[in-house]
Amino acid sequence: MFKSGFGAIIGRTNVGKSTLLNCLVREKVAITTNKPQTTRTAIRAIVNNENSQIIFIDTPGIHKPQNKLGETLNETAFQTLIEVDFILFLTEASSEKIGKGDSIILEKLKEAKKKVILVINKIDLIKKTDLLELIDNYKNAYPFEAVVPISATNGKGTKDLIKEIEKILPEGPAxxxxxxxxxxxxxxxxxxxxxxxxxxxxxxxxPHGIYVETEKMKKRETKEKEEIYDIESTIYCIRKSHKGIIIGKEGNMLKKIGTYARQDLEKMLGTKVNLQLWVKVKENWQDDESILKRFKLEQ
Ligand SMILES: Nc1nc2c(ncn2[C@@H]2O[C@H](COP(=O)(O)OP(=O)(O)OP(=O)(O)O)[C@@H](O)[C@H]2O)c(=O)[nH]1
Ligand SMILES: [Mg+2]
Structure with a gap:
């Protein structure tokens, strides 16, 4: 019997949702940083197993919103719960108690009425005894299908996680x-x-006030018959002073951003990349619906 289905990864910001997504799919699909509010859209990654295909949906981290962008990100995350077969509720093993943010998410899970697996991440950072108390507290708060402690950075526990997901996955095609x-x-x-x-x-x-737009992306052949991508992108920021910081002294910061990005892109695209970056100010984009629509779920 072949099984398949869609699962949302939901949790507070910075608990390691995107790190888990990349670890499960063994590709870099979602960017990850040690700063909050990194992910801005629902990102799908497909994992093929011998008897199943699981489509994971990474979501923006739940946080206290400071503007319309923040509200939009939280909304996108919670709306994802409506369309999936199961939910991975990701939390980090930083204390033995359930915090306020996680309690808010638990309330949403109750409303969603879906099968939920509790995934406790970052177990590399804590003592096992603290973990047992945390698991007990969560088990008393919600009837989870399973509780799986993991470390998304070293992959520990992720095989068990796939096994638990396969138990609750419906029968279906790839x-x-x-x-x-x-x-x-x-x-x-x-x-x-x-x-x-x-x-x-x-x-x-x-960095939280920026978004990036690519105006040009075109492959061509160099004189030496080598493939190269010409990419032109603009970094939009919210203040003139931010523009100065992003460009840096004698353009050094922008050069650094460009070099690091180009190195990653060359690996990803498998060709040389000629990356040109511009920086522009767009003051109120974080409250501008015409821009925020890119962070909403497609209807
Ligand atoms: N020690 C440790 N750090 C981890 C683990 N998983 C993720 N991290 C770190 O936690 C930070 C946040 O990771 P992300 O994957 O960006 O977190 P996120 O939940 O997607 O964050 P948002 O997109 O902002 O909601 C990064 O610095 C990761 O390297 C883990 O298992 N152990
Ligand atoms: Mg993320």
Missing amino acids: YYDKEEYTDQTMRQLVEETIREKVLKLLQDEV
């Missing part, structure tokens, strides 16, 4: 070809790679 591993377009992967570098290289609200 929805995607075996070669496909994400629904992200090349353009989205390019923009996210650039955004990851800005998040990693810059501090505080500067």
Whole structure:
């Protein structure tokens, strides 16, 4: 019997949802950083097993919103729960108690009425005794199908997780070809790679106020008959002072962002990349519906 289905990965921001997604699919599909609110859209990744195909949907981390962008991200995450077969509720093993953010998510899970597996991440950081108490607290709060402690950075526990998912997965066909591993377009992967570098290289609200748009992406042959991608993208930020920080002294920061992004993109695309970056100010984009629609679920 072949099984298949869709599963949402939901949890507070920064608990390691995207790290888990990448670990399960063994590809870099979603960007990950140690900063909150990294993921902005629902990102699909497809995992093929001998007797099953599981489509995981990474979601933006649940957090206290500061603007319409934040509200949109939370909404996208919760709306994902409606359309899936099961839910992975990801939390981190940082304390033995259930925090406020996780309690809010538990309430949403009760409303969703789906099969839920509790996944406790970052077990590499804690003592086993603390973990047992945390598991007890969660088991008293919600009737989970299973509780699986994992470490998404080293892959520990993820085989058990797949086994538990296969138990609750409905019978069904493979929805995607075996070669496909994400629904992200090349353009989205390019923009996210650039955004990851800005998040990693810059501090505080500067990287959180940016979004990236790619104006040009075209493959050509060089004189030496080598394939090369010409990519032109713009980094939009919310203040003139941020623009200065992103460009840096004598353009050094932008050069660094470009170099790191290009190195990743060359690996991803398997060709040389000629990446040109611009920086522009768009003050209120975080509250602008015409831009926020890109972070909403497709209707
Ligand atoms: N020690 C440890 N760190 C982890 C583990 N999993 C993820 N991390 C780290 O946690 C941070 C956040 O990871 P992400 O995968 O970006 O978290 P996220 O839940 O997707 O965050 P948002 O997209 O903001 O909601 C990164 O610095 C990861 O390297 C783990 O198992 N152990
Ligand atoms: Mg993420």
